[in-house]
Amino acid sequence: MKNKDSHIIKTTNLSIGYFNRKGNSCVVDNINLSLNKGNFVCILGKNGIGKSTLIRTLTKVQPKLSGEIILNGEPLEAISNPELAKKMSLVLTERIPESNLTVYELIALGRQPYTNWIGTLSDNDQQQIKQAIKQVHIEGIIDKRHDELSDGQLQKVMIARAIAQDTNLIVLDEPTAHLDIHNKIEIFTLLKKLSKKLHKTILISTHEINLALQLADELWLMNDEGIISGQTEGLITNGSVSKLFSSDLITFDVKLKQFFCISVISHNW
Amino acid sequence: MNTEVLLDLQPEIIIGFAMNSNTKMFDNIEKAGIPVMFNGDWLEETPLGRAEWLKFFAILFEKETVTDSIFNTIEKEYNEAITIAKKATTKPTILSGSIFKDIWNLPAGDSFMAQYLKDANTDYLWANSQGKGSLSLSFESVFEKGQHADFWIDSGIYISYKELENANKHYTKFEAFKTKNIYSFAHQKGENGGLLYYELAPTQPHIILKDIIKAVHPELLPEYEPFFLKQLNNN
Amino acid sequence: MFLGMLLLVFILINLSLGSVDIPFKSVIQTLTGSNPSKESWQYIILDYRLPKAVTAILVGSGLSISGLLMQTLFRNPLAGPFVLGISSGASLGVALLVLGVSLFSGSLTGLAFSNIGIAIAASIGSLLVLSAVMLVARRVKNTMSILIIGLMFGSFTAAIISVLAYFSPAEKLQQYVFWTFGSLGNLGWNEISILGILFLLCVGLLITIIKPLNSLLLGENYAISLGVNLKRTRNLTLIITGILTGVITAFSGPIAFIGLAVPHLTKLIIKTSNHRILLPAVAITGAILMLISDTIAQLPTSEYTLPINAVTSLFGAPIVIWLLIKKRALN
Known part of the structure; x- marks a missing residue:
């Protein structure tokens, strides 16, 4: 029973992919993973390996092909959307449609699972929104329209919205794509802080290997053979990380915890 | 075509x-x-002028003599009717046309209908308007002007007061509706449901004029039986 | 609040201006129940201008609400009942009823001429086109493509109508053609109450989806992640828009651009996307704009009137052009 408590998500023999007319096209199968409470977990892997598909399947955005996903001890498909909204919040890669939404209104939408039928914000809701704004330090822009923001600001606003949704689990799909290095570091440290300070479980997919290696508690490494998960340190020392890209162009320096381009190292100019 | x-x-x-x-x-x-x-008959300015086009078609069929006499009769009877109408002691006010959607369509001041109404010695309320075709006016302006008209000549396709009321209940507020003085050309239908009025009227202006005189000055034509223009049915 | 006051002002203006020059004092006297100087004035105000004003309010706010719903649902600022061909769908329904019935059978003729029959036909027509556009829109994400598809639906229905018209008797054709002109002043209190009841029904349904509509502002996937039942929301939105557009089009003929333009005008005035504020604001702005259009269409103090559709297009078309240019600038 203790096991159940520490795992927020657990998958058994999960297959992910797409349904189509000719038969299902499976992206990854036989996935057995567990996500531990309060951890900051990064999914790493090259483009097209199925990171987004995994994220979308775990968050019920798209259906699984087979196997089992258990969220908080319940099968994912048995949890209704309104219930799920109180357990898991999302930050997706898709753009928000054009509208007049202000930053404050956008974050307030995070309170929808808790508001009444017409969406009235209670004092508690207002309090939660204020807290979320404070956590990501965006007090200065709350009256701006969402389409006036820079990419970095918008990403912080979306994270604040997820915080306002007050769920134990926050899942983010490539939260630092399109951001400059400064913003990338800011978002990563923010996520790390959320997991430590607010005890949130945070699952992200990312290409920022170097940042992930420094900050993630746990890694899910996706390559052609499957998914390897474990503590970041352990995966570095047992060589799993260096096998992530089976290519002669890239090498991994265990000491520096960094990937390098081989051509730079081997050819002097 | x-x-x-x-x-x-x-x-x-x-x-x-x-x-x-x-x-x-x-x-x-x-x-x-x-x-x-x-x-070019539609360019004619008077009903008689239009009827005279009979002669044009007569030439094509080489029937000039017969047609000449027919037209002479029409002309004579038409002019006689005008003379009879002049004897009338009253000059009743006339409303015409009907409403569709917001628009009340009624004959303009230089139209045939206006000419008939003038020859029948009546006071057509829109006699001074410009144009040979029809006027498209707003309901309220027609109501304001025509509310107390004595007669309503040519109420469109409706042939009973009931039909008129169902079509638009504004109609019932007119004096002519209350006094049942509404007349329509729509009674006489041809074999295919088309109105005889539209088919025959151009060549029978004298009958139309007499029909109108009979309606508004019945005392002048006591024996006359109207052909095209008849009072609306009561049910 | 401010918009409400403005609405009252424009109702009064609309009631006092018309072909017949009635002094403002007499208008007020009539409305407050005391006898004005002329009996015909009382009739014109209470039985012609007042129903017309009420119709304008229902039509204006109904179409504007439809437009706003479509813009949120399609996540497309250029969506609207007229642009997406929904109004054409309603026209097609009416055309099939009025023109088609005469071709195929006589048994339905009674229904064809009743307003209820026309209302049902128009609602079904608009719902069908709406669902078709919705289906296409799920495959085609591009804003412009959806607009072009809406346009195509419009031409397609127009083509079917002209084929029908070719085989129809002149009398039926005339009835249909007059219907397409669009008008507000043709409804009696009976019809207005039907329109009003359906309007209120739709507004009732609408209130229940305000919350999910707000979350749809983030896109469908976010909406689902916030616990929204997307299918239910989408279906309800489609039903509401279909009925509102269909019934309004049935009673007043197709009226262009109000549904598209009003939500944008409102968003310029009120800087929020919260449907709880936006919906009533859009409804009132729509009512006001429709009253203004009608007042202009009456060409006060002249005997003539303009077709209401011409007036709304004069307003609406430039707004669409402006939006397209603005959008281009953003991209």
Whole structure:
């Protein structure tokens, strides 16, 4: 029973992919993973390996092909959307449609699972929104329209919205794509802080290997053979990380915890 | 009109109708060797003038003499009717036309209907308006002006007071509705449901004029039985 | 609040201006129940201008609400009942009823001429086109493509109508053609109450989806992640828009651009996307704009009137052009 408590998500023999007319096209199968409470977990892997598909399947955005996903001890498909909204919040890669939404209104939408039928914000809701704004330090822009923001600001606003949704689990799909290095570091440290300070479980997919290696508690490494998960340190020392890209162009320096381009190292100019 | 079918029929002559000088189709027909004549009866300014076009068609069928006498009768009877109408001691006010959607369509001041109403010695309320066709006016302006009209001549397609009321309940607020003085041309229908009025009226202006006189000055034509224009049915 | 006051002002203006010059004092006297100087004035105000004003309010706010719903649902600022061909769908329904019935059978003729029959036909027509556009829109994400598809639906229905018209008797055709002109002053209190009841029904349904509509502002996937039942929301939105557009089009004929333009005008005035504020604001702005259009269409103090559709297009078309240019600038 203790096991159940520490795992927020657990998958058994999960297959992910797409349904189509000719038969299902499976992206990854036989996935057995567990996500531990309060951890900051990064999914790493090259483009097209199925990171987004995994994220979308775990968050019920798209259906699984087979196997089992258990969220908080319940099968994912048995949890209704309104219930799920109180357990898991999302930050997706898709753009928000054009509208007049202000930053404050956008974050307030995070309170929808808790508001009444017409969406009235209670004092508690207002309090939660204020807290979320404070956590990501965006007090200065709350009256701006969402389409006036820079990419970095918008990403912080979306994270604040997820915080306002007050769920134990926050899942983010490539939260630092399109951001400059400064913003990338800011978002990563923010996520790390959320997991430590607010005890949130945070699952992200990312290409920022170097940042992930420094900050993630746990890694899910996706390559052609499957998914390897474990503590970041352990995966570095047992060589799993260096096998992530089976290519002669890239090498991994265990000491520096960094990937390098081989051509730079081997050819002097 | 299908030009191929028309050429295939090989008519001796085509009677054309054109609103303006753009007659491309007729030019083609003429090129095929079929003569085209244009019927301009709709340009006439008086009902009698229009009836006189009988003579035009008579020439085509070589029936000039018969037609001349027919037209002379029409002209005589029409002018007699005018004289009779002049004897009237009253000059009743007249409302005409009907409403569709927001718009009340009624005959303009220079139209045939206005001419008939004038010849029948009545006071058509829109006699001073411009134009030969019809006026499209707002309901409220017609209501303001025509509310107390003595007669309502040509109420469109409706032939009973009930139908009129169902079509638009504003109609019931007119004096002529309350006094049941509404007359319509829509009673006489041809075999295919078309109104005889539309088909025959151009050649029988004298009858239309007498119909109107009978309606508004019944005492002047005690024996006369109206043909086109009749009072609306009560049910 | 401010918009409400403005609405009252424009109702009064609309009631006092018309072909017949009635002094403002007499208008007020009539409305407050005391006898004005002329009996015909009382009739014109209470039985012609007042129903017309009420119709304008229902039509204006109904179409504007439809437009706003479509813009949120399609996540497309250029969506609207007229642009997406929904109004054409309603026209097609009416055309099939009025023109088609005469071709195929006589048994339905009674229904064809009743307003209820026309209302049902128009609602079904608009719902069908709406669902078709919705289906296409799920495959085609591009804003412009959806607009072009809407346009195509419009031409397609127009083509079917002209084929029908070719085989129809002149009398039926005339009835249909007059219907397409659009008008507000043709409804009696009976019809207005039907329109009003359906309007209120739709507004009732609408209130229940305000919350999910707000979350749809983030896109469908976010909406689902916030616990929204997307299918239910989408279906309800489609039903509401279909009925509102269909019934309004049935009673007043197709009226262009109000549904598209009003939500944008409102968003310029009120800087929020919260449907709880936006919906009533859009409804009131729509009512006001429709009253203004009608007042202009009456060409006060002249005997003539303009077709209401011409007036709304004069307003609406430039707004669409402006939006397209603005959108281009953003991209």
